[in-house]
Structures are given as C-alpha cells and as structure tokens.
Amino acid sequence: MKREIAFGIKTMPRGPVVALLLWSVPEALPAALSGVAVANAVDSGFLANRPAVGLAWLGLLLVAAGLGSLGSRQVYRLLGALVEPFRDTLVRKVVGGALRHAVHGRADDGAIARLTHQVEIVRDTYAGLIVVLRGFVVTVVGVVVGMLSVDPVIVALLLPPFLLGLGLFLGTLGMAAERFRRSVHADERLAVTAGAVLAGTRDIAATGAEEHAAGMVAGPIRAQADAERAIAGVTAARSLCLAVGGWVPLVVLLVAGPWLVSRGLTAGAVMGGLTYVLIGLQPVLRNLMTAVGGSGLRYTVTLRRILDAAEPPAEPERRAEAGRGGGLTVRDLTFAYGAHAEPVLRGLDLVVEPGDHLAIVGPSGIGKSTLAGLLCGLLRPDAGAVLLGDVPVSELSPERLAQARTLIPQEAYVFAGTVWDNLTYFAPDADPELVAQAVTAIGADELVRRLGGEVVPSALSAGERQLIALVRAYLSPAAVVVLDEATCHLDPAAERRAEEAFARRGCTLIVIAHRISSALRARRVLVLDGTGAAVGDHRTLVETSPLYRDLLGHWNPDRRLEEVP
Known part of the structure; x- marks a missing residue:
C-alpha cells in the first residue's frame, strides 16, 4: 500500500490518465518528425537544389511543433486532476495519523509541518515528476519511431549507449536516496546541537567553555560534511551517466559516418540521426537525471516521512x-x-x-x-x-x-x-x-x-x-x-x-x-x-x-x- 501511494497509483483517476495518454500522441510528433524532416530537407531539398522542398520539410516540422505545444498545453490542464487527489490522500494520511497518535496519548508535534509544508513539497514534486517522466517516455518513443523511419541501422547504433547510460543512472538512485537521507539526518542533528550551543553562548563565554562547545559541534559538522561529499560523489556519477547516454551516441554516429555513407546511407540520414541525438535523446536524458536525481530524491524522502508518521503506534502483543x-x-x-x-x-x-x-x-x-x-x-x-x-x-x-x-x-x-x-x-x-x-x-x-x-x-x-x-x-x-x-x-x-x-x-x-x-x-x-x-x-x-x-x-x-x- 505504501508503494502504491508513493507512486500515486491509488489516487490516479482513470479518465484524466486516459486523456493524458491521448494528448501525448500529438506531443510526440516533433520528436518523431525532427530527424525525418531534417533528412528529407537535406537529401530531397537542399542537396538536390530544390530549396523549396527543403523549406517545406522544415515547415512541416514547425507544424508538428505547434501540434506538440497544443498537446503540452492540454497535458498541463489535466495535471491538476491527477495531482490534487494524491494531495488529498496525503492530507487524510497526515490528519488520520495525528488523530491516531492523539488517541494513544502521543503528541504529534510534526503534524502541522507535514500538513502545511511537506505535503505541498510532495504535491509540487509529484506534478513535476509526472511531467518529466511522461515527457521522457513520449520523446524516446517518438525518437525511436523516427529513427526507424530514417534507417534501422541508426537505431542499432544509437540506442544501446543511450540505454546503457540510462541503466547506469537508475542503478545509482538507491545509493543516492540513502546518501540524501543521511544528509538530511546529519543536517537535523547539526541544527539541534548548534542550536543548543548557540542558546548557551553567554554561559559558555562566562565559564570559558569555548573548547568544550566546539567539541560538541565538531562531530555533527564532520558528519554533515561527509554526507555532503557523499552526495557530491553521486552527482559526479550522474554526470558520467549523462556522458555515456547522451554524448557517446553522438560520437558513435560521427565515427561511423564514413562507414554508413559507404553502405549507402545518405548525408541527410546521418544529419537526421544527429538531430535525434542533439534535440531528442540528449536533452530528455539530462532533464530526467536532473528531475529524478534532485526533486525525485526530495520527493521520496519527504513522502516516506509522511507515510511513516501516519502509521498507527505499535501495539504490544499482550493487548x-x-x-x-x-x-x-x-x-x-x-x-x-x-x-x-x-x-x-x-x-x-x-x-x-x-x-x-x-x-x-x-x-x-x-x-x-x-x-x-x-x-x-x-x-x-x-x-x-x-x-x-x-x-x-x-x-x-x-x-x-x-x-x-x-x-x-x-x-x-x-x-x-x-x-x-x-x-x-x-x-x-x-x-x-x-x-x-x-x-x-x-x-x-x-x-x-x-x-x-x-x-x-x-x-x-x-x-x-x-x-x-x-x-x-x-x-x-x-x-x-x-x-x-x-x-x-x-x-x-x-x-x-x-x-x-x-x-x-x-x-x-x-x-x-x-x-x-x-x-x-x-x-x-x-x-x-x-x-x-x-x-x-x-x-x-x-x-x-x-x-x-x-x-x-x-x-x-x-x-x-x-x-x-
């Protein structure tokens, strides 16, 4: 049940989900047609001394972009119907958990913060993740369809390194989430210790206990610094994943260009493949890594806190x-x-x-x-x-x-x-x-x-x-x-x-x-x-x-x- 709530499965109304999928079709058109339009504009238009044909193909790409923007607009209009039920579920969880703790005589001091702050963080991040993940799927599907229409050999060359970079990134998420949680806990411990020391500044100065006070905060400071360095390591690994998934396909296509041309692939087709990499695969992979690796981790940690706090207190076995x-x-x-x-x-x-x-x-x-x-x-x-x-x-x-x-x-x-x-x-x-x-x-x-x-x-x-x-x-x-x-x-x-x-x-x-x-x-x-x-x-x-x-x-x-x- 927790996992279903975490991904919003239980709160997604079927009607808006179906509408979202349907409006994703026109949004996929620019990604699917970009390489095809460039390839035909080059081969059938400009290289064939038919600039009008080349411009027509580029104009078709502009029309597809317009249809895609219309689809994007409808997607954002539907977003509220998906996000608000999820928010309502979280609010009920927070309030219900606070009431259960009160019935058991346990004060839930963090309920107000979860209700007014953490729920809104999760709601906004949830909406952003829906947009990014749906956009990633739509773009990748459109790019694959477009590359197949240009030449299947392009798919065989570009898709494996892209999927490798994506897989490496997904493999780092568990480690990144754990390090992010560790950083949050270290930050909280440091805030508590530093607050206690700062509250007693006058007494510390009066008794000459500066060295003792510094020793009290030294451990939490080191723990916080170690946690931040660990997160920096994950960020560096994420950059490596982007290089594998976003830049290696480009290098592969450029290196293989002469061989592809010798096998009959046109210059327009090679340029179309480059287009799919530069304005399709590479940007969408970067957006995914930024959103999931940043906002997604905050979403996971914050949501887990909300759900854990909403759990009823454990009852003794002898009750x-x-x-x-x-x-x-x-x-x-x-x-x-x-x-x-x-x-x-x-x-x-x-x-x-x-x-x-x-x-x-x-x-x-x-x-x-x-x-x-x-x-x-x-x-x-x-x-x-x-x-x-x-x-x-x-x-x-x-x-x-x-x-x-x-x-x-x-x-x-x-x-x-x-x-x-x-x-x-x-x-x-x-x-x-x-x-x-x-x-x-x-x-x-x-x-x-x-x-x-x-x-x-x-x-x-x-x-x-x-x-x-x-x-x-x-x-x-x-x-x-x-x-x-x-x-x-x-x-x-x-x-x-x-x-x-x-x-x-x-x-x-x-x-x-x-x-x-x-x-x-x-x-x-x-x-x-x-x-x-x-x-x-x-x-x-x-x-x-x-x-x-x-x-x-x-x-x-x-x-x-x-x-x-």
Whole structure:
C-alpha cells in the first residue's frame, strides 16, 4: 500500500490518465518528425537544389511543433486532476495519523509541518515528476519511431549507449536516496546541537567553555560534511551517466559516418540521426537525471516521512489479554496538569477486583474526575501505571479499550437520530428484548415511550440525556463501567435505581459520587483528600477517615458533595 501511494497509483483517476495518454500522441510528433524532416530537407531539398522542398520539410516540422505545444498545453490542464487527489490522500494520511497518535496519548508535534509544508513539497514534486517522466517516455518513443523511419541501422547504433547510460543512472538512485537521507539526518542533528550551543553562548563565554562547545559541534559538522561529499560523489556519477547516454551516441554516429555513407546511407540520414541525438535523446536524458536525481530524491524522502508518521503506534502483543474479568490495578499513580504544576494525584495504589462496586468521594477539585480519566486511559500518568487485566491501559488500542471499559461523564452525549441508535450505540446488534430490559432496569421506560422514535438533543433535559447514556452504557459489552457524576441531574431515587441496576449486571462499577448515598450503596469507598487516599468499606472509613466522617456529617439525600464546605 505504501508503494502504491508513493507512486500515486491509488489516487490516479482513470479518465484524466486516459486523456493524458491521448494528448501525448500529438506531443510526440516533433520528436518523431525532427530527424525525418531534417533528412528529407537535406537529401530531397537542399542537396538536390530544390530549396523549396527543403523549406517545406522544415515547415512541416514547425507544424508538428505547434501540434506538440497544443498537446503540452492540454497535458498541463489535466495535471491538476491527477495531482490534487494524491494531495488529498496525503492530507487524510497526515490528519488520520495525528488523530491516531492523539488517541494513544502521543503528541504529534510534526503534524502541522507535514500538513502545511511537506505535503505541498510532495504535491509540487509529484506534478513535476509526472511531467518529466511522461515527457521522457513520449520523446524516446517518438525518437525511436523516427529513427526507424530514417534507417534501422541508426537505431542499432544509437540506442544501446543511450540505454546503457540510462541503466547506469537508475542503478545509482538507491545509493543516492540513502546518501540524501543521511544528509538530511546529519543536517537535523547539526541544527539541534548548534542550536543548543548557540542558546548557551553567554554561559559558555562566562565559564570559558569555548573548547568544550566546539567539541560538541565538531562531530555533527564532520558528519554533515561527509554526507555532503557523499552526495557530491553521486552527482559526479550522474554526470558520467549523462556522458555515456547522451554524448557517446553522438560520437558513435560521427565515427561511423564514413562507414554508413559507404553502405549507402545518405548525408541527410546521418544529419537526421544527429538531430535525434542533439534535440531528442540528449536533452530528455539530462532533464530526467536532473528531475529524478534532485526533486525525485526530495520527493521520496519527504513522502516516506509522511507515510511513516501516519502509521498507527505499535501495539504490544499482550493487548488481547486486557480486560479479562474487569479487574483494575493502580500502581504508584502520579499525575499533574503540567510539568511545573502540583500533582493532583501522588503515589496512589488501588486494586479493584472484578465485579467490585467502588465509590470515589472527596471535595470538589480534589481529582476525582482526573482519576476517572486515568482509569479509562484518557489521560497518561506522569508516573506509575493503570492496568486493565494485566496490561497498562495506555498500551491498548482505542478499539480494545472501548470494548473493555465504558465511561459516562457528567455531561451525557446524545445525538440527533433514532432512539434505538442512541441506546444501542455500543451494542448495535443487541436483541430488542435485551434493550427493553435495559430500559426498564435503568428506569427510562417513560422517557423512551414519550420520545417515540426520534431524539432531538436540544429538546431533552440534562437528566433525560443522562438516562439515555446510562442505558447505552448498560448495554455495552464492557466489563468495567465508570460513572463520573453520570447521575448528578437525576433525583436520588432515580440515581439509586440506575446504580443498583449496574451493580446487579455484574460489571466492575466505579462511581464518582456527588451524593454520599452513592458511597453508602458501594461495597468499598475511596476517599481523596488532596494529600493521600483512604479506601475501605463504610464502617471502616467512619472509624479511620476524618474527611469521610465530615462528608457524612454534612450529608442529606439532596445535597451534593461539591456543596460541602
């Protein structure tokens, strides 16, 4: 697939390609007729004292050149239809790759540069390569046809050295690409090292560390110089290839001229052969070498970087084991919002057994929702790990993670569409009877009956949106369900019914509690106080946790924890 994208095969629409080939026919006329016109103008015209005939043949060549220019104009008009789909494919690759890295929690700092700069380099170079390669093929085909019409012996003399030079050039491309990549990497290393040294110029001067600083950049400078010399060597080899393919045919024809004339070849035919070399084979080979050897290498290196960066991050081989049984393990978990911020969570250890029912309580802003994001793999810890089964959640693919856990946040999401699609979003193949049971278990029967068949999100209250999201989570195949204040807009009775439904379902249930009643229903409670954490059942925490006793003392069924002073 990468190779097909690199050459634009997958993105080439068939119609413009066919039109391009058809318009290449008139463009081939000047190359095919140039030697024929010169040969006939000399033999039948000027050497035969018939200048009008000679001029007529040259005039025919001018007409062919006009038709060729018309073909070239149409080719350039068709170029956009070939290049823009290729550019669109690369843009989708860059954006898709950046999104996949973001989902895995890996920042893709180079995505903007690839999107705004590297994609345009590849697009422009791709267009230039199409023009050069197509022009090369058209010219060579036209020249061969023309030489055959003059005399087949000319083809036998001129084509072998031309093909030899072309083959030698193609043989250097792999070496040239590798040396060009080496030069790019050496340049990047030098830029990083030199930037670091220049940023510390004042400190270097103050401490007399000039010699040490020079030693730091000496290695990268040598590597960059070696890489540039290696590229210069390839350029010299390219000149040799041009000499073999572009000048040796000319020398061969001149040396063989007397022998050809002695065998009956006319002077016009010899001049026609020289014309094919000088204005056909030699220029087109030079253009090919310049374009492919220069722009083509930049195209290859830049495109490879784009495609490599678009590849999704590798997943560990053990990811399929995650989520079995629904157990969660938290080891020495630390997280802060920024490198210099105070940690929200520090050194937290926690084990949630499969099928457990855990409530997380604490004052507002203490880190409860942050912990929910870490447990669900939406945030990456600064230290420690969260394991789902026995695999870190940060190493799971989005697909596997979605199958293993479900998170319902405080602001429940519903979308415009059918009630059925909203309820079965996580279980599209759910049986209607199972869906009806879930609706009843959560307590959403009246809402579903009232809505009928369609959902208009703006017409729903916050509590109604939460009911739909709770049914959706209940139907999901995930073994772990995290309710991050997902019932805060429900009354205490509706909240109790929903939480007890999840507890009966047999999943591992973690509730970020906004009412202390959620903690009373849980088997265990985790209390966060900003400096540490306490975990245990209700009775144990009443005896051991002052904060829990304080929260409990301020509790009434309709009051939220966030309102507790």
